Amino acid sequence: xxxxxxxxxxxxxxxxxxxxxxxxxxxxxxxxxxxxxxxxxxxxxxxxxxxxxxxxxxxxxxxxxxxxxxxxxxxxxxxxxxxxxxxxxxxxxxxxxxxxxxxxxxxxxxxxxxxxxxxxxxxxxxxxxxxxxxxxxxxxxxxxxxxxxxxxxxxxxxxxxxxxxxxxxxxxxxxxxxxxxxxxxxxxxxxxxxxxxxxxxxxxxxxxxxxxxxxxxxxxxxxxxxxxxxxxxxxxxxxxxxxxxxxxxxxxxxxxxxxxxxxxxxxxxxxxxxxxxxxx
Numbered sequence: 001x002x003x004x005x006x007x008x009x010x011x012x013x014x015x016x017x018x019x020x021x022x023x024x025x026x027x028x029x030x031x032x033x034x035x036x037x038x039x040x041x042x043x044x045x046x047x048x049x050x051x052x053x054x055x056x057x058x059x060x061x062x063x064x065x066x067x068x069x070x071x072x073x074x075x076x077x078x079x080x081x082x083x084x085x086x087x088x089x090x091x092x093x094x095x096x097x098x099x100x101x102x103x104x105x106x107x108x109x110x111x112x113x114x115x116x117x118x119x120x121x122x123x124x125x126x127x128x129x130x131x132x133x134x135x136x137x138x139x140x141x142x143x144x145x146x147x148x149x150x151x152x153x154x155x156x157x158x159x160x161x162x163x164x165x166x167x168x169x170x171x172x173x174x175x176x177x178x179x180x181x182x183x184x185x186x187x188x189x190x191x192x193x194x195x196x197x198x199x200x201x202x203x204x205x206x207x208x209x210x211x212x213x214x215x216x217x218x219x220x221x222x223x224x225x226x227x228x229x230x231x232x233x234x235x236x237x238x239x240x241x242x243x244x245x246x247x248x249x250x251x252x253x254x255x256x257x258x259x260x261x262x263x264x265x266x267x268x269x270x271x272x273x274x275x276x277x278x279x280x
Contacts, residue, residue, distance in 0.1 A: 002202050010043040017051040026056030028136065028256065029118040032087045033061065038105060041094035045108025058116040058136060059088060061124060085127055088117070092131075115162070116169070121145055125153040132160025139230040140171030140258050141194070146230070150250060169254040172246060173231035175261065176239050176273030183233045186270070188212040190260035191224055198223050207262050240277035 006012060009027050017025045030040055040057070047055045061084040092098075094105040095113055117128035117135050120142035128135035135153045139146040150168055157166040173190065177183035188208040195216070196203045213221065232242035247255070257274050261267035 002204050010047060013047055013055065014050070017047065017054060022054075024054050024056055025051070026116070027058045029058030029060045029116070031060045031062055032084060032091070037087050037091040038094060038103060041091055041105035041108040044113050045095070045105050045111050048111045048113050049107045056114050056116060058118045059091070060118040061127075062120070084123075085130070088115070088127065088131060091115070119149060122149050122152055125149040126156065129153045129156035129166075130158060132158050132163050134163060134167040134169065136169040136171075136256065138171055140173050140256070141227055143230045144226060146170065147250070167253045168250070169256055170246075170250055170252040171230065171256045171258060172243070173228070174239055174243075174257050174259050174270055174274040174277075175231070175233045176236065176259070176270040176277070177266070178235065178269075180234050180238070183235065185210065186261045186263075186266055187231075187233045189262040193260060194227055195220050195223055205260060205262055236273045236276050236280070239273055240280055243274075243277055 009030055013025050013027060027044075032040070044055060044057050092115060093100050094103075094108050095111055095115075097110055115131075115133050117124050117131065117133050118138065119125055119128070119135065120138040122145055124137070125135060129152065135149075137146055137149050153168065154166045159165065175183050175187035175190070177186055185208050188210075189205050191212060192206045192209065193203060199220075213224070216224070230246065232239045234242075243255075246252070255278075257271065259267050259270040259274070261270055
């Protein structure tokens with residue numbers, strides 16, 4: 001997909017893990033319908049062997065492609081809603097020493113690679129609850145069902161050997177800058193990308209544009225209003241207030257902060273502002 005350089009997820013994770021020493025590095029995520037569970041088990045078993053205790057594996061149900069792309073990936077997309085849970089169980093078995101698996105993942109078998117279920121709908125919440133796994137909701141780009149998904153996950157959660165009680169991660173957009181006008185300007189890159197995506201013309205991240213929002217049609221503004229319900233655009237004080245309100249409303253255990261800002265230095269400054277806001 002244009003603008004998202006993550007087709008070879010395991011390769012990128014290895015690159016980031018190899019350039020760091022303490023942070024955890026994870027997939028957000030592997031769209032399991034596109035991949036053989038055995039291949040993913042061996043890829044992430046290899047990463048865990050190279051970088052012990054630092055690798056997380058997030059699993060999603062969305063195909064992330066059309067039928068033609070799926071065929072090129074040598075996968076047959078199934079409409080069976082039980083297919084994804086079966087794939088998750090198969091993958092988990094490859095990491096365990098389960099007698100259900102005659103085939104062994106090498107490396108992979110016996111390694112403790114934490115699994116996450118990712119979702120932007122209620123289905124992912126149900127799967128995560130049934131497996132007793134942590135749940136990450138894509139509220140940074142699909143917030144419509146966030147609160148309903150959290151409620152379903154927490155109410156239906158079944159403790160497992162991996163997790164004793166529900167654990168929720170939520171996505172949140174931060175466009176932080178030293179002035180509000182600068183923050184609004186920087187945010188137009190993400191706004192362009194999202195409107196283009198929802199309009200069927202996905203694109204790479206574009207430079208920010210003055211007056212972009214003002215030139216949009218009403219239906220395009222409505223698209224942005226929805227996604228920006230889980231976002232903060234402003235100075236450190238404004239970001240702090242927005243984050244505090246979001247955490248209080250959702251009781252999230254963890255946040256995944258994203259800043260789709262075109263200029264790298266400005267993006268780093270936005271992450272600094274987010275860190276300051278959370279620590280203040």
